[in-house]
Amino acid sequence: xxxxxxxxxxxxxLMLPSVGxxxxxxxxxxxxxxxxxxxxxxxxxxxxxxxxxxxxxxxxKRGPKVAVNIAAEEMGMVRxxxxxxxxxxxxxxxxxxxxxxxxxxxxxxxxxVSKLIFGMDFVIPACRMEMELVGSGTRxxxxxxxxxxxxxxxxxxxxIDGKPMPDTAAVERERLIWxxxxxxxxxxxxxxxxxxxxxxxxxxxxxxxxxDEPVKVLLNAQLQPERIEMQAHSSTYxxxxxxxxxxxxxxxxxxxxxxxxxxxxxxxxxxxxDLDVKSxxxxxxxxxxxxxxxxxxxxxxxx
Amino acid sequence: MKNLIWSCFFQLFSALFLAxxxxxxxxxxxxxxxxxxxxxxxxxxxxxxxxxxRPDGQPDLDGVWTIRTTANNDGGGNLPxxxxxDGSVAAFLPSRKGGLYSAEIDLxxxxxxxxxxxxxxxxxxxxxxxxxxxxxxxxxxxxxxxxGVPRMGEPQQIIQQTNQLVFxxxxxxxxxxxxxxxxxxxxxxxxxxxxxxxxxxSVGHWEGDTLVVDTIGFNDETWxxxxxxxxxxxDLHVVERFTRRGNxxxxxxxxxxxxxxxxxxxxxxxxxxxxxxxxxKLPEDYPCSERDVDDTDVR
Numbered sequence: 007x008x009x010x011x012x013x014x015x016x017x018x019x020l021m022l023p024s025v026g027x028x029x030x031x032x033x034x035x036x037x038x039x040x041x042x043x044x045x046x047x048x049x050x051x052x053x054x055x056x057x058x059x060x061x062x063x064x065x066x067k068r069g070p071k072v073a074v075n076i077a078a079e080e081m082g083m084v085r086x087x088x089x090x091x092x093x094x095x096x097x098x099x100x101x102x103x104x105x106x107x108x109x110x111x112x113x114x115x116x117x118x119v120s121k122l123i124f125g126m127d128f129v130i131p132a133c134r135m136e137m138e139l140v141g142s143g144t145r146x147x148x149x150x151x152x153x154x155x156x157x158x159x160x161x162x163x164x165x166i167d168g169k170p171m172p173d174t175a176a177v178e179r180e181r182l183i184w185x186x187x188x189x190x191x192x193x194x195x196x197x198x199x200x201x202x203x204x205x206x207x208x209x210x211x212x213x214x215x216x217x218d219e220p221v222k223v224l225l226n227a228q229l230q231p232e233r234i235e236m237q238a239h240s241s242t243y244x245x246x247x248x249x250x251x252x253x254x255x256x257x258x259x260x261x262x263x264x265x266x267x268x269x270x271x272x273x274x275x276x277x278x279x280d281l282d283v284k285s286x287x288x289x290x291x292x293x294x295x296x297x298x299x300x301x302x303x304x305x306x307x308x309x
Numbered sequence: 310m311k312n313l314i315w316s317c318f319f320q321l322f323s324a325l326f327l328a329x330x331x332x333x334x335x336x337x338x339x340x341x342x343x344x345x346x347x348x349x350x351x352x353x354x355x356x357x358x359x360x361x362x363r364p365d366g367q368p369d370l371d372g373v374w375t376i377r378t379t380a381n382n383d384g385g386g387n388l389p390x391x392x393x394x395d396g397s398v399a400a401f402l403p404s405r406k407g408g409l410y411s412a413e414i415d416l417x418x419x420x421x422x423x424x425x426x427x428x429x430x431x432x433x434x435x436x437x438x439x440x441x442x443x444x445x446x447x448x449x450x451x452x453x454x455x456x457g458v459p460r461m462g463e464p465q466q467i468i469q470q471t472n473q474l475v476f477x478x479x480x481x482x483x484x485x486x487x488x489x490x491x492x493x494x495x496x497x498x499x500x501x502x503x504x505x506x507x508x509x510x511s512v513g514h515w516e517g518d519t520l521v522v523d524t525i526g527f528n529d530e531t532w533x534x535x536x537x538x539x540x541x542x543x544d545l546h547v548v549e550r551f552t553r554r555g556n557x558x559x560x561x562x563x564x565x566x567x568x569x570x571x572x573x574x575x576x577x578x579x580x581x582x583x584x585x586x587x588x589x590k591l592p593e594d595y596p597c598s599e600r601d602v603d604d605t606d607v608r
Contacts, residue, residue: 085419
């Protein structure tokens with residue numbers, strides 16, 4: 007391959023990022039931070055670039071803002087040399103598993119979740135949870151639960167035939183955003199210096215509040231959330247502790263965005279979601295236009 | 310061959326430009342503790358600067374205009390690249406952890422994370438995602454189709470006459486030294502509208518010191534931007550506004566397509582800068598077919 011072809015290939019690779027993650031281009035970096043493309047450049051693969059993760063004590067010494075930023079980078083949420091932290095701002099995953107839910111009468115219903123698609127926007131914040139549920143002896147039901155800002159509604163199809171739900175549903179639904187690994191990391195970044203770091207058995211924990219509800223995030227050795235606890239007042243469950251646990255992180259798309267393959271949510275000790283993740287998309291096209299039947303909210307207030 | 314090398318540089322430069330442009334489109338209202346990377350690079354025209362006028366009284370838009378650069382933001386279009394003696398090319402790419410790998414995937418994430426999205430009707434959400442997912446095959450640029458309006462963006466050169474302006478474009482294979490003729494103060498050409506073209510039928514008028522270019526009469530074969538699957542219908546209506554202040558020019562675009570969009574899509578304003586070199590001219594683009602490469606080479 008000629009030098010020109012190499013240059014062209016590298017240039018085009020930059021312009022074709024959706025597939026380029028698997029491309030191992032021949033590059034090296036100069037002292038000035040420039041990247042050299044060409045025949046003399048050594049290999050530079052993902053495996054070549056092993057990140058050195060500071061120890062828990064080192065992270066604690068560096069303070070919450072820096073430590074959270076380092077953790078956020080490991081979660082794929084810090085991008086470009088200027089360390090942009092808002093670039094990864096929507097996320098979607100698809101999963102299946104089981105769900106348990108308490109009804110208004112206080113009785114629990116158990117479901118098999120044949121399909122769950124959870125799309126979220128950290129900025130608005132907003133989420134859309136589309137589920138195919140099979141209860142005991144019942145037909146398959148299809149539900150789409152949406153929340154954006156302070157409002158919530160259910161949809162027949164994504165974006166279509168929205169029916170308003172009580173505002174308390176918005177709080178309940180958006181809580182799920184902050185219980186996801188990237189959602190909790192986003193919230194921890196927003197907490198900034200108000201976050202508190204501690205060492206739990208050699209692991210870093212980050213404590214902060216979301217709307218006055220205390221949150222504690224326990225990270226694994228790769229600085230990925232392993233357990234997220236949130237003390238919340240839930241309109242469904244009352245004062246309770248929500249606990250999300252994550253395992254089997256995987257970079258689903260090759261964008262350096264690790265996401266768990268296994269997730270479990272508990273409310274007050276009872277498992278409410280137990281999911282196997284099939285796929286995950288970083289920054290998908292997800293939007294949340296309010297149904298025309300709902301009162302307009304001039305602008306969803308970001309956190 | 311020279312053109313090919315230049316175009317390679319342009320693409321590298323464009324990648325850098327894209328990164329900063331997109332990162333400049335920070336989520337509005339996000340707490341300042343999150344870094345959007347916006348402030349260091351975004352330099353709009355100073356509204357206090359006067360608008361130069363021509364002898365006929367019109368604002369003077371004539372000249373070679375460049376996109377803003379990231380390196381020094383002077384609009385000079387300096388390419389931060391050098392060719393080493395061994396044939397290697399050093400380019401100041403947005404590498405975070407070192408190496409092309411992080412630069413490339415960071416650009417992808419930043420591009421996809423642009424907060425300013427067109428609001429498609431729900432029945433088209435799946436289509437947008439599908440087009441984006443397979444953009445290597447579905448993006449019209451990879452078929453050497455013209456970018457069309459508005460994707461071709463701001464012109465790199467404007468030639469102005471009292472009754473019309475000519476926009477010249479250069480730099481991307483799909484631009485291929487494209488041009489647009491913008492007649493002033495006349496209605497759309499019915500015959501041209503029927504043809505439904507890539508660039509549509511443009512007419513312009515002045516609103517104070519702002520040139521307003523109204524374009525309709527499109528086919529539906531182009532995308533609104535690169536890679537993200539933002540298609541449109543033949544009902545596309547684009548309004549571009551050019552406001553010169555000093556030697557900078559604000560370029561604003563509003564895209565409407567009531568057939569597929571819930572509401573008009575307003576682009577983030579861009580700032581063009583006048584090239585001060587009186588001998589400045591646009592390079593000749595190489596034919597699009599020459600840029601084609603084996604896709605397997607970049608997978």
